[in-house]
Amino acid sequence: MNYNTQISFVVENNFLLIPTNTKEEESILEIVDSKKKIILQFKARIDTTSKGDLLPIEISKHRGKELTLNIHSANPIVSAHLSLEQASISPKRNKLAHHPIGHLAIEQYPLGTPCGLFVFKNEYLLFSPYKSKDHSDVYQGWVVAKSSNLMHWRVNSLPLQLNPISTFKSSHIVLDTENISNLGKNTILAYFTNSSEDYSVYLAYKKEGDTSFIPFGNSILTISSTYSSIDGLKVTYHKQTSQWVMTICTDYSIVFYESKDLINWNILSEFKHRGLLASEKWKNPTLQTLRYGKQEKWVLLITKDNVQKQIEPQTYYFVGDFDGTTFSGDKHATLLPLDYGTDNAGGVIIHTKNKEKPIYIGYMSNPIYAKELFLNKVPSTMTYPRTLDLTKAKKQYVIASYTAKETKVLRVEKNTLSSRLLDKTICLKSILEDNNGTFELIIDFDIIDVDTKYFKLNLSNEVNEHLSYLFHFENNELIADRSQSDHAHLISKLTSIPIKGSLFEIKKYKVKLVIDKTSAELFINKGKVTMTQQIFPNEPYNTLTLGIENGAIDITKLNIYRLER
Template sequence: MRMNFRRSTIIMIFIAWVLSFDTMAQVKEGIYNEKFRPQIHFSPPSKWMNDPNGLVYLDGEYHLFYQYNPNGNTWGPMHWGHAISKDLVYWQHLPIALYPDEHGMIFSGSAVYDENNTSGLGTAENPPLVAIFTYHDSEAKKSGEEDVQSQGIAFSTRGRSWTKFSQNPVLSNSGRPDFRDPKVIWVNNKWVMSIAVKDKIQFFSSPNLINWTFESDFNPEWANYEGVWKCPDLFPLTLPSGEEKWILLVSVISGGPQKGSATQYFIGDFDGKTFTTDLSQIRWLDYGADNYAGVTWSNIPDADGRRIFIGWMSNWYYAQKTPTSPWRSAMTLPRELKLIGTDKKFALKSSPIDELNKLRKTSQYKYGSVISLEEPLVELELVPELNDFSISFSNIKGEIVTLNKSGDDLSFDRSNSGKVDFQNGFGAVHHVALEGLDIYQVQIFLDNSSQEIFINGGQVTLTNLLFPNESYDKVTLQGFKDKFTLHYLSSIW
C-alpha cells in the first residue's frame, strides 16, 4: 500500500508541477475576467483553494500559502499553493510550495522566521523560514486508522523553494482523529504551537521547532462546540493604555452565527504554557457567512506593529457548490486586528488595512437616497442619521441585497441577490444582535461576487458571498446623512 501511495504521489506531484506553470501562464493571458471573478480579492488562477496557510513576512514580501487542489475545483489532495505581495493588495502567483508525500496530504499550518537558527536548518548568516503543517494520511484513513494526522516541517531561505525535514513527522499522533493546523509563535525564548484537537486547543513548546513538549489544554465549557475546532492562532495585542492581552482564534467547521463555518475568538492571558480567558460567552470575529479559517501574518516588523489577518471567504456549508469556474474560492480583504475596550470588557476590532486605499481609482461625494453605479467595484463610506436605516444594492434584473438596521437587530438579506439555488439556505436572511451598539459609520466593499461590511471601523463585520446575474448598478439609502463618499476601485489584476 505504501509503495502504491508513493507511486501515486509522484504522479500527482508531476501533474501539479505542470499545472502550476500553466496557471501562471493563464494569469499572463488575462483570464481574470470570468463571471463572478473577484477583482479586489485574492483568488487562484484556477482550481480549488481553501484555508490561508503559512502567513509570514520576510524581506519586504508577504507570503500567502493556501490549501490548494491543482487537480480540480472541489476539495481534493491538498498542496500548499503560494503567492507573494509587497503590499497585501497586488499579488504575484508562484509555483506550488509543498506537495503530498509518503506521510500524506499537506493540510493547514503556519510559517515562522527562525531568526536565531534554533532549528539548525539554516545558518547564522542565512536563518531559515520554517513551515509547520499537518500531514493527513488518507490511505491510513481508508484503512480505518484514527491517528492519521501528524505534524511535519519544511524549510527555505527565501521562501521560493522548500525542503522537507528528513525526519518528519516532528510531532506524532497518539490516537486522536483530529490533530491539526499548527500555528507557531516565539514566546518567552521558546516556540509555542497551538494545535486543534477535535474540541480543544492544545499547546506544545519547543526550543528548536523539532522536539515538542505538551503544555496544556484549552476548552472552556461555554465555547462553541457544534463543529470540530480548526485553525487556531495565538498572539498578543496591546491596548492604547499599554495593557497586553492574548487573543486565541479558533475556527469551527459548523455552528457559526449564520449556519456553517465561522471563527470564534477568546481574550485572556498566556504565561507561555497555559491560556486563560476573561470571557464567558461566545464571540465571533465576523457575523457574515463567509469568513472562515483566518489567521495572521508572523514576523511583521516592530516598526509596523500591526497584527494583520486574512480569512477564507467561503463556508463549508456550500463552498464546493458555488457557481464559479475555472477557480473556486477567494480570500477576504486583509484586515488589521485591534483590541478595544476597558475594565475587562474587551473586544476585537477588524478593520480594512490602509493599503487598500491604493485601489481607489476615483472618489466623489454623493447626495441623495438613490444613486446609480457606473462601475461594479465600489467602496462606500456612510454615516447614519437615524437609529434605523437600510441600504440596498440592486440591478436591472430586479436582484437585490439589503443591509437593514431595526432597533437592536442588524440584518443582511441575500435571498434575492442573484444565484442562490445552488445550495438550500444560501439565500437566508442573516441577523446580528447589536447588544446596544451605537452605529456611527458604515463602510462597504463591493466586488463581483462578495460584499464586506465594516461597522464603526470594524467593531462588527459581515462578510458575504453574492452571485448577481448582472452587476449591481443602483444603491438605495434610507436613514443615512444626505452626503456620503463613493470610491470606484481598480482591479488588483
C-alpha cells in the first residue's frame, strides 16, 4: 500500500459507519487507541463519494475515548472527502446482509416455529404462526407459503386469522382430506391453545375459499390441572390403529390422546423420562415413524423452551416404539440433539406417498435473539428442507438430517478444485467468481494418518470476518466458531461462544456446507451430524483456508457450487 491516511475521532456512539463501494480498490484499515495499540484491523473498499454501502464497525466499548482510523491504500484518499459518521444502532444493510436466496424468508412478520405442512392441489402449503410487531408472547394468526418444489416459495399477501379475531399460544394445522371431521372434504383444521387459558385445546376450521378460520365452538380437549399448562401440540395419523394421535407437551412430560373423528379426543398415556428435566420446559412434540433397514421405529422430537437463555441446541429426540397407545423409549435411549447448532428451533414433517423418507423444515432462529433480529430487519427464515433417516452411531440409533434432493435446483455454477493430500495449511482465494454470498461447499476426505489431531475449515472475507469449523479427532468433537462472523455485532450473543457437537468417531468424511448470506448449515456424512447457525457477514465469504495439526488427510473431492433462485 503506497498511501497512508489518518483520521482521529472521539467515540460518541455505538457504531462507526465506513462508506464502501465494491468498485473501489481494497484498503487495509486499522483502528488505533491513544497508546498506538491496534484494537481492530480489517479490509474494506473505501468510497469517498458517499454513494455506496455503509460498513458498521462496533466501537461502543471505547465510548468517550479518542481513536484514530489508519487507512493504508493503493490510491490517495483525501480525508476531507471521506464522510465518517457514527450511529447508535447498526443501520439497515443491503440485501447481502439480510435476505437469503435459497431459503424461505418472510420479512413482514416475526414468526414462530412452523406448525403445518401438507400437499394440496399439487402444492406444498407451509403454515407459520406470526406475532405482533412488538414481539409479544402470543400469536395473531398464520402466514401461509406455497411451493411446487419446496424451494421456490410464494407467500400469501394476507395472513389467516381466527374470526372473530383472537390470539393463541401454540397451534398445529392439518388437512382433512377424507372429511373425517364431517366439516367437509379438504377442510383445513387448526388446533390451538387460547392465549388466556392454560389447560384447553380449541379447534377452528377453514374451507376452500374462506379467508379466515372459523372457531368450532367450545374447547375440544381439556388437560388435567395438575399440569402447569399446555406448551405445544401436534396431530398425526397412526395408520396401524386407524386413529389420529394428538401429542401434547405439559411441563416435563408428553401426553398422548386419540381420536377417530378429529374432534372428540380421549387420553391414551403419558411419557416421562429422566431427560425431560423439571427445570426445563419443552414444546413442539412431534411423533414420527422412521425406518432402519426393514425395521420400523418411532421417534419423538421435542424442542427445548430456552428459559435459561443458554446458547445450545434446541431440538432433541427419543427413539423408541409406539403401539398406538404408549410411547416407550429404547432401553438405552438418551435424549439426543437433532441439530447441534443453535438455530434450528423445531419444525414440521411431511411424509408424502411418493417419498421414501419424510421431509423436515425447521425454524432457523433462536428465541434469545429473535426479537433483536426482527428489529434489525432480518427476515424470519426456515431451514433447508431436509430428509430424515434413521442410522446408527456407537451402536445407538441416531436421526440423520440431510438436504432434500430438491435443493439441487439452486445450483447454477460449479467450481471443481483439485483433490490433494493435506499435510499443511492451504489458502484458496476467490473460490467463486461474482460471489453473491450464497454457495454450497462439498469436501470429502479420509484420515490417512492416525496421528492427525484435527482438521480446520475456515471461511473469510475482505473485511476480516471469519466462520470456522474444527474437526477435533482426538476429542471426537466438532467445534464451530462464529464469533468473528459479524463485526457489526448484529447479535451480541454470537460472540465468544463456541458451538460443539459429536463426531461419532468417524474416519471417512463427506462434508456439505451451505452458506446462504445469513446462515450456515453443515452436514457431515449424509446428516449424521448436522449444525445450523445464523451468521451476518458484511461481505461474501470468498476465501477458504484448510489446515491440520500433525498427520495428514486425503481430500478426494472439493467442489463449490454457486446458488441462485
